[in-house]
Structures are given as C-alpha cells and as structure tokens.
Amino acid sequence: MNDSIAAAPVRVDDYAELRDYAVIGDGRSIALIARDGAVDWLSWPDLDSPTLFAAVLDHVRGGRFFLRPDVPYTASRRYLPGTNVLETTFTTADGTVRVTDALTLPDTASLAPGRELIRRIEGLAGTVPMRWSIQPRFGYGAHTPHVARRAGVPVATFGAEAVAVCAWHAGRPQCTADSVTARFRADAGTRALIALPYAHQEPLVLPTRAECEARLDHTTTTWQKWADDRTYTGPWREAVLRSALALKLLVFAPSGAVAAAGTCSLPEELEGERNWDYRFSWIRDSAFTLDAFLKLGCAPEATSYLWWLMHASQLTHPRLHVLYRLNGDTRAPEQTLPLSGYRNSAPVRVGNAAAGQLQLDTYGELLQTAWLYTTAGHHLDADIARRLAETADFICTIWQQPDAGIWEVRSDPEHFTQSKMMCWITLDRALGLAGRQLIPDRHAARWRHERQAISDYVEACCFSERLNSYLRSADSDDLDASLLLGLLHGYRPPDHPRMHGTVLAVQRTLRDGPYVNRYRGSDGLSGSEGAFLACSFWLAEALARCGRIEEAVSLMDQLVALANDVGLYSEEIDRVTGAFLGNLPQGLSHLALISAACAIGEATR
Template sequence: MPEPEAYLPIESYGVIGNLETCALVAPNGSIDWFPFPHLESPSILAAILDAERGGRFRIGPTTRFETNRRYVDDTNVLETIFHTSDGTATLTDFMPPAGQVDQPKKVLYRKVTCTDGAVDLAIDLEPQFDYGRAATTLDSVDGGVLAASEAERVLLETPVDLEIEDGRITGEFSLEAGETVWVLLRCTGAEDANTDPDAALEETIEYWTEWGHHCGPDDDCAFEGPWHDDVVRSELVLKLLTHAESGAIAAAPTTSLPEDIGGVRNWDYRFNWLRDAGFTVQALMNLGTVAEAIDYFEWFVDLCQTADPETIQPLYGLHGEADLEERKLEHLEGYRGSRPVRVGNEAAQQRQLDIYGELLLAVDEMCQRGRALNDDEWVRIRDIVDYVRDVWDEPDAGIWEVRGGNKHFVYSKVMCWVALDRGIELACERDRDAPLEGWQETRERIRADVLENGYDEEIGAFVQSYGTSVLDATALLLPVVGFLPFDDERVQGTIDAIDERLVTDDIFVARYHGDDGLPGNEGAFVLCSCWFVNALALSGRVEDARSRFESLLEYLNPLGLVAEEIDPETGAQLGNYPQAFSHIGIVNSALYLGYVHGHELPGPDPMGIRLGDPAVVPDE
C-alpha cells in the first residue's frame, strides 16, 4: 500500500457517525479520527493530530490510484471510489444510527466492492487508545484480531487473513468485478453482537433517506436555489452532530484542528455552546426537523431549570457535564505541528453575557411555533431576564471567548437587550406575571447605552467594545435580532464599514481585527460570511447577497462539508471540522434569501424581523 501523506488537508475528509460519535475518513481510505464511545471521549484513532502516534485504520489499493467520493444520496453513508490501472473498487463506510435501526450501533462497517476489473487492496489498522496514551495488546481470535487496552477494546473482523506486527494489524486481499469483502470494527460492547452487514447498510440508508429534508417539484421550498443540495447536506451534518441520548448538538466532532497552522489557536469543540441555541432551533424548525429542534430545546431548557442564572455556563458536555477542564496532550504533535492539542475547554468557566439573549431567542422561536411554557419554565425564564437586568452593564469575555480580559462588548450588551425584549414579548403575548415596567426601563437603558458608547461617529459603524475603534462582524446581527431596523443609516454604515475593513475577496469575513490575547492569525469565519450575506439580503441588496453566497459555497468541499474558517489566501479550510455553526449559517442564509425572494416559510418570519419588513435598498 502506498505510504500515506503525513497530513492531508482538513477539507479532504468525509465524516460518518452513529449519533453518538463520528469518524473522519480520508480520500485514501484512512480513518484518521475516531473518538469512542462518544464524541467527547478519548480517541481510538487520531492520526489527524499525530501522524506517528495517533493511530489510523486504512483500507485501500496497494498500487497507485485516483479517488473520487460521494455520499449515497441524502444520507451519511460515504463512498470512496478507487481507480487503479487494473480496476475500480468502492469503499463504503458507515455506522448504524443509534436507536434507529435493528443493528448494533457500536460497529464501524467498511464494505469493499470491486466494480470493474481487478483490484489488490490492503488493510492497515493501528489502534491507539486514549489519545495514544494507553498500553495496547493485539491478539488473534476467531474471525479476526482483538485490540485491547485497560479501558477499551476493538475487534477487527474480516475473512481476510490478518497479521500482527509492531503494534499494527495488516492484511492483503484481491477482488475481481462483482466481489465484496466486509471489514467490521466492533467496538467495546459489540464484540459478540449479532450483525448482518448487508441489512445494516440497507437499514442505515433507509433511515437517512427518510429522515432528511424533502420537497417536491411543485412545493414552494424556502431553500429553493442552486444551494438546495448544500442545505440538505448541512442538515445531515447537524443531525450527525446531534447526540441521540440528550439531543445536544456538538459544535464539531473534532478537537484542536488549528485556526492557524503551526499556531496555538487549537480548541476542543466536542461540546454544546448555548449561544448556538436560537439560530440552531431556527434552522432545524425551518428544515422540518421538528423532533430534533424540540429535543435540543428541551435539553437546554432542562439545563437552565437546574442552574441559577449566574451559574449557567456558555457550554456543556453533550450529557450536560459542567466540568470541562482544559488539558494539554503534550505527547501529540498536533495537526501539522499545531500545538498544543487540547481536550476540554476552559471557556466553560468564562462569563459570557450574550448567552442569555441567545437562550431567549430560542424560547421565543419555539413559542412562536406553538410550544407553551409551563409555570416552572416561565419562572426560570423570568429569573434569567431579571438577572440580565442586574448585570448587563458589567464586562464579560464576549461571544468570541477572548482570553485577554473582560471588556464591555457591544454584542453582549445587545444580546442583553434581546433577553429583555423577548422576555417582555413573551410576558405580554402569554399574559405572564413579570415586572414589565422595570424590564422595559432597562431595555431602553441598554439601547441608549449601546447607541452612545457602541457606535463610532467617525467610522460610521458599531464597534466591538466600548472605547475602541475595532470592528467586529457581530455588529451584522444588530438588525437581525431587531435592535435597529435594516434601513437605519447606522446599520447600513456598519455593513459598509465591515465590507471595507473585514471582508476580503467579497466573501471572506474576519471576526475582527484586533488583539484578543493570543498570538498568531486566523482565517475568515464561515459563519461571519453568512451573517454578511444575511445583512445584505435583508437590507434589500438581494443580488449582491446572492452572488456572495454562491461564491462562499464554492469553498465547501466536494462532499458539501466545511470547517470553521477558510484561509482567504489559499482557500484551505481551517479549524474544527465539520463545524455545526458554519452549516447552520449556510441553512439560515439560504432561508433568508428564500424569504426575500418571496418563498413561503414553513414557520414564522425569520427571527428578529419584528420591526417591519426588511429594508428595500436598491442594488448598486
């Protein structure tokens, strides 16, 4: 088998999973990332973080080959097609979704079929339990090889003859047209489970095909456009990142993929950020994935029910864990030498006041769609709004989780305004007991404070924090959440200033340009690019928005996946991958473009459009 490149581009990977964990599959047939049993668990395979010590599971031709890949239509079943000089073989990778098919969920299935000619192939598995820290034993057993550490084990099951050497399990086999070999990686708890690989594949395809977004040729689909397939893939990614037990959605399935190659901006994203709540609920509901939206909503409402407002964290584990202690894995070299590799995330202990506004956005979105709040839930919502009323004028770490000290971030103030605004709306519309006069007074104080201290007359734009001239892409959200109307000259000036200062090549939008307490640079944020598209579309600059959105989508990989960031100079993807918020951004940008083009939406108007229709600003 040809030697693999040490590190492949981040965007070259495909992703599969079982609604509890995910694996990244390289175009050469190597699984280079696989935590088990859950996303936030230690890895069994982590070659993407250390090519020598991380561990990989590769199936591929023994001679030179070319590759193309695809997902089976509207599923998370990945096909890698190898083309050699002698023939063609297809590698099909999947895991049965937990609780959805009558097959064990803790089995990673790999099916190899020769479709033309003949192909010589090899298997190479090097398990490295606990991020490569655990001692591992390899023993031949009936039907395969058992790899075990003190805590975990995997059984490599296949009819191919296998050998054990230097901590690796290898085997070679040949296939002719029409022949198939199954290779199963049975993880802890599934070593002796009854499996029917063909049935598992059929049931998994059936589940995904039936689950996803569907619209007919005569439907007025809100996502109609050249981006429809990208929206569907984004939906499938979001579902793949949704934990079957809790309904929580991970920000990404990976840790420490760098925002700056060779730098220190490497974070663990295998957790749920509450700030994603409002925009995630909006995306899921408009896609028609109502059950997932409700499960996610119930999950974070339950979290809020069990914590006082001041103790609500910005992020939690996928089972609601609060202790996310950040540690460095010093023995791993990191993706292309990007160290440190981190597990856990100390941002969980930061004070981020914006989260309360995002929580109220989600509550408002669900209530607009008919979800009633019971008395206990309303008491908790009221407590949150009361808390915001007391602390809105204090500094915090902000949405970007800066590690250079707390500041008076404009976006945090605006989201405190949102918490008051949506709390007032909910109390009035549902005749709930609340100190409305006090809430209304505070809401107006926040507005006045932001307009006085958060807007720079000389620049003609809202800035990142009080007393600075730094621009921040979060200012694009001010009209989206209803703080000001789209045709306000301060909103339009902010959009233009961000276009001039933070946008590269029309579509790459930086979060901000300013010191955040960390060395190094970062790429453009995909989510910020989506925010920019939304601001243009809802300002009436529809053709400009559409053109830029189409340009952005060209940077998705051929499978429709995207990371957190894109390098404007090279087009390479950076950061953890695939990124939930990036895909949420794609869904919501498509939604807003559908909205301004007059498509009927499956629910209420997009959140935040409460001050009248979007502005009509002629395209230039």
C-alpha cells in the same frame, strides 16, 4: 452532492489536507475519513470521548484505519444521496474498486454492537490489489492495545474497551502486538466487508456478515428517509440539505444536545496556538440551531434540543455557562495532550477553559431560542417559563459588567457591543413572551427600564459617527462581524440607518472577496487565523435583509462554492490558499449557511 473529481490523494508529512476529509456518524460519534481511505479520527463511545483513532492530531501515536489500493490510484467520492454514508471510488491502471463507509445506526432486528464502523469493498472492474491496516490507540493515543484472537476474530482491548476486527473476503488478517493488517484482491463482481464492532463496559458482540450488510443497508435507508422530510426548496437545496445532514451528525442522540464541532484542536493557524476542543454544546449557537431545525421541518430535533438546553441550564440557573457537555455536565477542564498536533500544530487541547468565562450574549441567545420556539406554536411549561423570567431579572443586574464576548477572548474582559445588544434582546424577548402570557410578568416594568438603559448605553458609547457603524466595544475604534447579529436577531431593524451603516462598514472593512474576518483588534492570543465562514454567511444574510439582494445572492454563490468536494465546511478558510482551518464539521458554519439561504429566499419572495 455530485461525485468529486478523481484525483491522486496527497499528504504532507503524512497528514491529509483538512479539506480532504469527509465525515460519517451515527448520532453518537463521528469519524473523519480522508480521500485516500484512511479513518484518521474516531472517538468512542461518544463524540466527546477519548479517541480510538487520532492520526489527524499525531500521525505516529494517534492511530488510524487505512484501506486503499496497493498500487498508484486516483480517488473520487460522494455521499450516497440524502445520507451520511460515504462512497469512495479508487481507480488504478488495472481496475476500479468502490468503498462504502458508515457508522451504522441501531437496528432492532438483531443484537447489535454498541458502536460499529462498517466498510464495504466492491470490485467494479478489472483487478485491484488492496491493503488495509487497523492501528487502534485508545485514549488519544496514550494507550497501545493488546491484540489477540477471540473465536478466531482479532480483538484489541485496553481496560474496559474492546474493538473486534471482523473481515469477510478481505484477506486473512494478520495480528501484530498492536495492529491488524491484511492484503487481498478486489476482482470485478466481488464484495468484501470489514466491520469494527466496539464495546465499552459491556459484552462485545461479534456480528455475522449478513447482520452487518443488513445494518449498512438499514443505515442508508434511514438517512434517506430523514433527508426526504426536509422542507427547504430554494436555489441552494443541495448545500442546505448537506448542511442539514452535517448538523444532524452533531446532534447527540442520547440527550438532544448539539455539539459545536466533531473534533478538537484542529488548528486555526498552522503551528499556532489557536487549537480548541469544540465537542461541547454552546449556548451561543442555540438560536441558530433551533431556527434551522424549525425552518427545515425538524420538529422532534427542535423540541429535544430545547428541553436539553433548559435542563442543562437549570443546573447553573440563573447564571448560564458558556458551554455544556453533551450530557449536560458543566465540567470541561482544559488540558494539553502529549501529541504533536496536526502538522506540528501543538498544543493539542481537550476540554475548554472558556467554560468559566462570562459571556453576556448567551442570555440573549437563550431568550431568542425560547421566542422562536413559541412563535412556531410550541408551548413552555410553568417551570421553564419561571426560569426564563428569572433570567431576565438576572440580566438586569449584570448587563453593565464587561465580559469575554462571543469570541471568548483570553485578554481582559471588555464592554463588547454585541454582548450589550444581546442583553437588550434578553429583555425585549422576555417582554414579548410576557405580553403573550407565556412567562410571568412580575418585573416587566424593570425589564422595560433596563432595556432602555442598555439601548442608551449602546447608542452613546458603542457607535462611531465617523465610521457610521457600531463598534466592537465601547469607546474603541475597531469593527467586529458579530455586530451583524444585532441585525439578524433584531436589536435594530435592517432599515435603521445605524444598523444599515454597520452592515456596509463590516463589508467595507472586514471583507476580502467572499471572506469575512471576525474582527479587527486584539484578543489576547498570538498569531493569526483564517476567515471565519459563519461571518461570511452572516453578511450574506444581512445584505439580503437590507434589500441588497443581488449582492447577497452573489456572495452566497461564492460561499457555497467554498465547500469541499462533499459539501462540508470547517470553521475557517485560509484566504490565500483556500485550505480549511479549525475543527470540522463546524456546526456554526453550516447553521449560518442554512439561515442565509432561507433569509435570501424570503427576501427574494
């Protein structure tokens, strides 16, 4: 992305706007960095681990690492082109300084720490007094560390965890009982470095400055090489490439799983209760994820993800869990932490009780994922083929049950239309795979019979002649943006009158400018929420597939402009203020952007 406009960062009650966060990562975890240079979120050793810094959820107890000029300043920033390495430029009355931030990627050239955050500070002009402070708080702020020096280096420890503070030309670090601080001057032409190597149940490696500099450069080069291989060339290339890089941050390298988001409990409504942990891999996102990987030329990521998905789901076969941990575990007990929440938006939850829900749409997503994978020329082994066939058998027995739906309502289960449509997709894709002799077809006659029964039910009970649209659930009067997935995944073609009418009804009823609400109706929770960004991109894609190209392009242009200054999206946006809401970076928002951009390009051609 281009450099953002220089501005003086603003905090409200010591909280940065969610829109003011950029994200860095290394394929194992992520960090949120505010425009003012504060690292307000970092979970180590993994993306779904407890945090070292969580000031974004509690500015008093959460812990953070701030680094900024000690005088008034403005800040602009960008990602180094084609990377997830962040560059922030601070400008004061007397000088300019540049800070480069990265969670470094492994480099086999030297013995490296298990995890490492590096911050390089370069004086560009004049003189800038700088100040930094590291306040580690392990375990979501529950544990204040012991800080002492080892070989002259400050080290914060708690239990089996340790993080060192290695600083070169960044002032003399001063240790207190629970923090490390320093001040220094950044003169033109000087370069300082601060590194945080981390260890968990392993020896703590104290790197040299040369090793840190080399790993930072290696990290930049590695990201650039990955970005250069991406294949999208359409009109929204910058936005698509940044979305691909954001998605790559959510790929958990040790397993191939893809997290829904990098954070937990960032609110969908300030001071509301819609605060969830999204650091898990949802089957719901699988088809969009695999499709994005394939369209962007990410074959290794696509293969790794599919194999992880099939391995994780094997543990619960034939029933699918809604979500899985990044290591494939199914346990995600929901609990509330004693933190104040972002801008007093408690409760702060970790874990997710949706893991125990029945969501019928997940079965269709799984079969659609396998269909896309094989259509791209990949093969399924015999065990996976057998289990996919058994999944189709299973959906024949459960599709008539009510479920929690794609939006994971915490009210009574209903017969959600999109869930039934995805049950139809399950059987349709199973028949297609069997027809290509990719899965066993022992029960194809039953699949065909139940597919027709699902279609009969949806057409009879889930469509309104008055609205000329499918409805949110059977015999309701409400609409739902997830109905667009019936078109995107192929329940009915775009030129089918009922599907075309549904697209127009969603646009007419749920759209407000570029924003599309998820649904109209109750979900068992109090309060409200922002506009769900993925739904807006789904509408843009649906319009393109219906041949309404100009409308699709116009909406897409508006949506691309809603990203923050470094091209990232959260889950939702406040329709009035434009403020980000919900967890970030949000994988589904970026996946929907990629899918819409590619679909509009195909429709235009």
